Amino acid sequence: MTHSPKKRATKKDQLIRLLGTKSGSDIRSLSTKLGWQQHTTRAALSGLRKAGYEVAGEKPVSGGVSRYRILSAPESQQGTKVAAEINGA
Numbered sequence: 001m002t003h004s005p006k007k008r009a010t011k012k013d014q015l016i017r018l019l020g021t022k023s024g025s026d027i028r029s030l031s032t033k034l035g036w037q038q039h040t041t042r043a044a045l046s047g048l049r050k051a052g053y054e055v056a057g058e059k060p061v062s063g064g065v066s067r068y069r070i071l072s073a074p075e076s077q078q079g080t081k082v083a084a085e086i087n088g089a
Contacts, residue, residue, distance in 0.1 A: 015044055024069025
């Protein structure tokens with residue numbers, strides 16, 4: 001009996017999952033959870049945007065840190081579990 005290896009979650013997958021929640025996440029939290037420096041995290045957000053994800057940055061009215069979240073995934077991702085998480089399913 002052969003077992004198919006489980007797909008390991010990449011950092012990009014983890015980033016998408018963290019940004020796919022309703023509340024999103026801030027750069028510092030993302031950097032800490034992913035083990036990246038903050039400028040690397042910002043670059044990864046830009047990469048997601050270039051890949052077709054709609055990433056929104058929301059700054060609180062009363063000041064504080066900006067939070068980022070994915071509003072929509074690219075067409076090629078619409079049938080995936082990630083798209084379902086982003087759309088609140």
